[in-house]
Amino acid sequence: MAVKYELIKVCKQSGARLGRVHTPHGVIETPAFMPVGTQATVKTMSPEELKTMDAQIILSNTYHLFLRPGHDIVGRAGGLHKFMNWDRPILTDSGGFQVFSLSDMRKITEEGVQFRSHLNGDKLFLSPEKAMEIQNALGSDIMMAFDECPPYPAEYDYVKQSLERTTRWAERCLNSHARKHDQGLFAIVQGGMYKDLRIQSAKDLTSMDFPGYAIGGLSVGEPKHLMYEVLDYTVPELPTGKPRYLMGVGSPDALIEGSIRGVDMFDCVLPTRIARNGTTMTSQGRLVVRNAKFAEDFGPLDPECSCYTCKNYSRAYIRHLLKADETFGIRLTTYHNLHFLLQLMRDVRQAIMEDRLLDFRDDFFTKYGLFDN
């Protein structure tokens, strides 16, 4: 079936919502965190391990798979689900953001974006139609419209021009959307940090019938309070019967604050990225297990965590592996960090069910040492 959102309930205390996103490869309970598998793998994790920690959906990237191995190869392999042996939902970003964050020598025109591959300097081109062709070959369940994510900060006039082109690009994506497997196509709301532009972008895009809406242009270096402000006036412009996806977010506090503001889906490389340098998220806050003080700490990363890593290995052992550059160390910190965020979202959904998400936030921030004091 196509991508459909089912609103289950609204938290009486916070206004956050409990929902389900139905996709061709299964259902996602929301609010949900999506582990990032940029190059067709969530770094060092097997699909079985992701299922054990109950990752419901993962994200992959059009830009990276277009450059390597090439979407045509993935297509001939039977699509991304077959290629990476993942039979649950996959969401693919459309590539625009990665062009700006990874490649140089780029040129934006109405047609699309010319750029050089960050791998070998090849001259390449992405457009709304090309991004849809690639995502169709990958066979993702949720595709993103091709957009431009303006830098932060950016001038009002630039952001206005950019969002209007992003709206025209979204329409071109809709027109070239083959719906081969009934995939869903989400539009991406832009508008920078300008309230009137955010409302204009939301109105333009919601006037076209997309099954879901992402809020882009955030988590690009702006202060968190500014991100929350943009959410406060942008989310209400989006239809309650469709999922809202906040791109590139994140940290435990941002996942909770975003859920409170009515966001349903999140993705971020944070848990996998910081795991690679031995930083872990625990109920008491961040813990850098490489630190010498853990050399003889034979307790778990997080005494309150029930994950495979915390049930079987000590801080001292994980620190040893990381110092010895043993890959298993990174697998253990990655497993824990992903489990931590997936468990956090299970706790958020439970708190919404029991109408107590604001109380949950206060308790979590107190323990995690997050109150800005």
Ligand SMILES: CNc1nc2cc3nc[nH]c(=O)c3cc2[nH]1
């Ligand atoms: C890590 N922060 C971040 N990752 C993003 C990905 C995105 N994709 C498409 N469009 C966006 O605006 C966009 C913004 C983003 N911010």
Ligand SMILES: [Zn+2]
């Ligand atoms: Zn753990």
